[in-house]
Amino acid sequence: ILKDATTFFSRSIPHLATVIPAMDLIYKTLTSYSQNQKYCASIHAAVHLTKKTLNHYYELTDKSEVYHIAMVLHPQHKLSYFKNAGWTEEWINTA
Numbered sequence: 001i002l003k004d005a006t007t008f009f010s011r012s013i014p015h016l017a018t019v020i021p022a023m024d025l026i027y028k029t030l031t032s033y034s035q036n037q038k039y040c041a042s043i044h045a046a047v048h049l050t051k052k053t054l055n056h057y058y059e060l061t062d063k064s065e066v067y068h069i070a071m072v073l074h075p076q077h078k079l080s081y082f083k084n085a086g087w088t089e090e091w092i093n094t095a
Contacts, residue, residue, distance in 0.1 A: 001029040016070035023058050068095035
């Protein structure tokens with residue numbers, strides 16, 4: 001998933017409205033890896049550290065209103081993305 005994200009953001013012309021959905025997809029994928037018992041302990045540890053790093057950068061998007069504004073103004077997303085992603089009403093209203 002990380003290679004796919006790197007390739008996507010390197011090849012195409014990324015815009016801010018794709019950052020949060022991409023981070024959500026990566027987080028969801030990493031969560032499924034962390035819950036899969038077929039992976040050994042070292043893989044689980046690596047996934048845990050990757051999720052921790054991703055959360056750090058996700059929190060940085062909260063400090064910049066630009067990401068939320070880009071999502072709300074994007075014709076495909078608007079506020080529906082936040083609602084579908086399970087954000088609380090307080091977070092949606094802030095966005």
